[in-house]
Amino acid sequence: MRQNLPEIHGGGGQDVHRLYVHIVRVFLLSASLTASSLFAQTAVQPAPAAQPSQAKAPLTLVETHRQVNRQAALIHAGNPQAIAGLSGTIFQRVGIPVEVADAFHYTGRLAQAETDYRNGSHAAVHEEDLVRANNNLARILGAPEWALTTQAEVRKLRMEFMVRYPQLLANQAPPDANGKFQALSANISPTEAAFLATSLIYQKLYSPEYQMTASEQAAGGTDAVPAATFQQRTQQLSDILHGKTQNLSLFDLVHAADGLFSDLGISSSLRPEFATLQTASADTTGKEGR
Secondary structure (H helix, E strand, O other): OOOOOOOOOOOOOHHHHHHHHHHHHHHHHHOOOOOOOOOOOOOOOOOOOOOOOOOOOOOOHHHHHHHHHHHHHHHHOOOHHHHHHHHHHHHHOOOOOHHHHHHOOHHHHHHHHHHHHHOOOOOOEOHHHHHHHHHHHHHHHOOOHHHOOOHHHHHHHHHHHHOOOHHHHOOOOOOOOOOOOOOOOOOEOHHHHHHHHHHHHHHHHHOHHHOOOHHHHHOOHHHHOOHHHHHHHHHHHHHHHOOOOOOOOHHHHHHHHHHHHHHOOOOOOOOHHHHOOOOOOOOOOOOOOO
């Protein structure tokens, strides 16, 4: 039986919060996240720096859909503030506060990568890169075989989420000379890659459709695997992500986080204008033109 994909939003329960406390720990120890095309390439300038302020409230599910699509649409028009805003939203939607992302330059690095990508000076990410990033992270953390992913699974994730986030994930290019339109581009922007990478972690934790080995998928998918098995796998991966099954050294955590984003081609080297970027106090939702 086909399962609906669970959604990610800032208003989730304690399990989601605890999961991302561990992910944030990995990020904090590494401090290494930065941030031909998916969208029409429009040269943009980096967003202006702002001062930190009080924490923002978590986004609801509907607010997340609207905000991501709004920010992505504004990016198409070359709005630099929207790039910073979308970078912050990507972390906020999985429970990582924008204040944390700002303080450790996650949003600045991702915004820098996205800005460079749209100015033609940053290479596109590809589905193979997302596969490598997920699988290398899984191996370093000692995750089981079913936690590994494939290009087909990444493609399925992109198609599933494209319905909810078309402005971010759908191909923006016009039809080809034969009038054929490709729903997805072969090229993935840095913000889309970060969005998909964090989403895939969540799906591996909670969605049975993403908790199967290749042989189980070939044997009939979720219908061929007892429901109790998926419950056990959720608990197993949760224990790994919370560090309950093994003692990972500081080096292991640093290596895991750095490798994840290195595999996505997101640099840890920041230019000054992005090193001071703060999205926590900025109005990053963007304004619709009239």
